[in-house]
Amino acid sequence: MNSARTGAAGLALTVLVAVGGCTLGGADAPQDATGRDDAVVDVPGDVTGAVTLQTWSLTPKYTAYVEGVIADFEATYPGTEVTWLDQPGDGYSEKVLAQAAAGELPDVTNLPPDFALPLAREGLIEDLSALDDTLADTYVPGAVDAYRYRGVEGVFGYPWYLTTDVNYWNTEMFEAAGLDPAAPPTSLEELVAQARTMKEATGAYLMSRKPGLGDFAAAGVPVLSADGTELTFNTPEAAAVLDVYRDAYAEGLLPDDVLTDAYLGNSRLFAEGRVAWSTGGGNFIDSVLADNPALEGKITASPSIGATPLYVQGVSVSSQSRNQLTALALARFLTSAANQEAFAQQVPGVFPSTASSQEDAAPAGGGDTPQDVAKQIAFSHLATAQVLQPVEVDEAMTTIINQQLAAAIAGDRSSQEALDAAVEECNRLLADQ
Incomplete structure (x- = not known):
C-alpha cells in the first residue's frame, strides 16, 4: 500500500464542468444482485x-x-x-x-x-x-x-x-531475555526499556529501525498546517521523540548500520529471526513464515503504538x-x-x-x-485509524527528512536542528507543487 508519490507538475488540462445538481441518496434504493441494499443508490436520472x-x-x-x-x-x-x-x-x-x-x-x-x-x-x-x-x-x-x-x-x-499496521514480536527472543511476550511494549518509553533489557540479557536487538514522519504523527505531532501550505513537524514534541531514538542508538540498542544504505530493513531482519520487533499488515505473519518456517508459533501481535496508520x-x-x-x-x-x-x-x-x-x-x-x-x-482498529503521512509529502521530501533524522540520530546535529532543516527544505519543495 505504500505507493510512489506523484506531483502535479506539467498538467495543462481542459476541465469540463460537472453536472449541476446531481446528488446521490440511498433512502429508497432497490436491492442489488447480491441481495444487499447498500450497493445501489437513487439518482436524479437514468443510470444507463x-x-x-x-x-x-x-x-x-x-x-x-x-x-x-x-x-x-x-x-x-x-x-x-x-x-x-x-x-x-x-x-x-x-x-x-x-x-x-x-x-x-x-x-x-x-x-x-x-x-x-x-x-x-x-x-x-x-x-x-x-x-x-x-x-x-x-x-x-x-x-x-x-x-x-x-x-x-x-x-x-x-x-x-x-x-493497517500492527506490531509483531518474536516470542522466543522475548522469553530468552526474560521478557513476557504477552505484555509487549505499549509506548515508546516501554519499547526502549525492553530493548535495553533484551540487549543486556542476550545481546539481541528489539528495536531495529529509525523513526519517520509517521512516527511523529502517531505521537500526536501536527505534521502539516491546516491549509496544507507548510510542514510543521519541527516542534519540541517531535524533537523529544527523535531524542529518544538518538539516545537509544548511542546506547547500542539499534543495529549500527540502521542509518546506512547497507541496512537490510526491519521486516527482513525480523523474518530472519535476527530482531524481535516489526510492524506490518494483518497478513504479515504469512509472508514471514513463507520466508522462514522456523518462526512458526513464535510470533505474536499487538496494536500499534500511538495512532494506528491507515x-x-x-x-x-x-x-x-x-x-x-x-x-x-x-x-x-x-x-x-x-x-x-x-x-x-x-x-x-x-x-x-x-x-x-x-x-x-x-x-x-x-x-x-x-x-x-x-x-x-x-x-478492530480500522474505525479509528488515520493516514499518518500527508500525501503532499513526496519522495524528494521523504529523502530529505530521512537524511536529517539520520544525522540527528547519529549525533551529527541536534534533533531540533535536524527537524528545522528538514522542514525548511521540504517547505521549499511544497511551495513548488
Missing part, C-alpha cells in the same frame, strides 16, 4: 449507457471477482455497459497523469489518495461530497479523510479497500465523464459493503472501508491462531 472502469494490477488473480461485480452492476442497472481496463503495477501513476493530460481519464479510476491529489488540484476528478450525501455515513472516517486535501475543498474518492485504496470519478450518473453509480456499487466484504475474503490482509462492515467480525475471520489474532487486531 457505457462507462469505463480502470483498476491497478488486479489481473489475472482477481479477474473473476471484478468481472462478477461488473456483471452484477449491469444486471442491476439494465442498459449499462462497463468496459474494464486493468493497468500493470509499474508506472501506474505516470499512466494516469498521461491519460488525464490527454483528456482520456476513464470514467471510474482506481486511485490511492496520493495519486488522486494532483488530479483533485486540477479539477479533473469529482468532489464526491458534493454529489453523494451519504458519503460520510457510508465509509469509515479515516478512509474518507484520506481523500480530503488541505487547500482543496471536497472529498475526491470513494474508499475501496484498506490495510493505508487506503479507492476509486475516483472523472469530472470529464460524459456519463456521470452511471460512473457515480458504478463507483458506489464497486465500493459497497457487500462487494468489499466479498473482495476481502479473497485478498489476505485487506478490509472493507464501509462503516457497516465494521459492525460484523466476519471480514476479520475467526480462529485463535497468531495469524487470526493479528488480523482481528488490524480489523
Whole structure:
C-alpha cells in the first residue's frame, strides 16, 4: 500500500464542468444482485449507457471477482455497459497523469489518495461530497479523510479497500531475555526499556529501525498546517521523540548500520529471526513464515503504538465523464459493503472501508491462531485509524527528512536542528507543487 508519490507538475488540462445538481441518496434504493441494499443508490436520472472502469494490477488473480461485480452492476442497472481496463503495477501513476493530460481519464479510476491529489488540484476528478450525501455515513472516517486535501475543498474518492499496521514480536527472543511476550511494549518509553533489557540479557536487538514522519504523527505531532501550505513537524514534541531514538542508538540498542544504505530493513531482519520487533499488515505473519518456517508459533501481535496508520485504496470519478450518473453509480456499487466484504475474503490482509462492515467480525475471520489474532487486531482498529503521512509529502521530501533524522540520530546535529532543516527544505519543495 505504500505507493510512489506523484506531483502535479506539467498538467495543462481542459476541465469540463460537472453536472449541476446531481446528488446521490440511498433512502429508497432497490436491492442489488447480491441481495444487499447498500450497493445501489437513487439518482436524479437514468443510470444507463457505457462507462469505463480502470483498476491497478488486479489481473489475472482477481479477474473473476471484478468481472462478477461488473456483471452484477449491469444486471442491476439494465442498459449499462462497463468496459474494464486493468493497468500493470509499474508506472501506474505516470499512466494516469498521461491519460488525464490527454483528456482520456476513464470514467471510474482506481486511485490511492496520493495519486488522486494532483488530479483533485486540477479539477479533473469529482468532489464526491458534493454529489453523494451519504458519503460520510457510508465509509469509515479515516478512509474518507484520506481523500480530503488541505487547500482543496471536497472529498475526491470513494474508499475501496484498506490495510493497517500492527506490531509483531518474536516470542522466543522475548522469553530468552526474560521478557513476557504477552505484555509487549505499549509506548515508546516501554519499547526502549525492553530493548535495553533484551540487549543486556542476550545481546539481541528489539528495536531495529529509525523513526519517520509517521512516527511523529502517531505521537500526536501536527505534521502539516491546516491549509496544507507548510510542514510543521519541527516542534519540541517531535524533537523529544527523535531524542529518544538518538539516545537509544548511542546506547547500542539499534543495529549500527540502521542509518546506512547497507541496512537490510526491519521486516527482513525480523523474518530472519535476527530482531524481535516489526510492524506490518494483518497478513504479515504469512509472508514471514513463507520466508522462514522456523518462526512458526513464535510470533505474536499487538496494536500499534500511538495512532494506528491507515493505508487506503479507492476509486475516483472523472469530472470529464460524459456519463456521470452511471460512473457515480458504478463507483458506489464497486465500493459497497457487500462487494468489499466479498473482495476481502479473497485478498489476505485487506478490509472493507464501509462503516457497516465494521459492525460484523466476519471480514476479520475467526480462529485463535497468531495469524487470526493479528488480523482481528488490524480489523478492530480500522474505525479509528488515520493516514499518518500527508500525501503532499513526496519522495524528494521523504529523502530529505530521512537524511536529517539520520544525522540527528547519529549525533551529527541536534534533533531540533535536524527537524528545522528538514522542514525548511521540504517547505521549499511544497511551495513548488
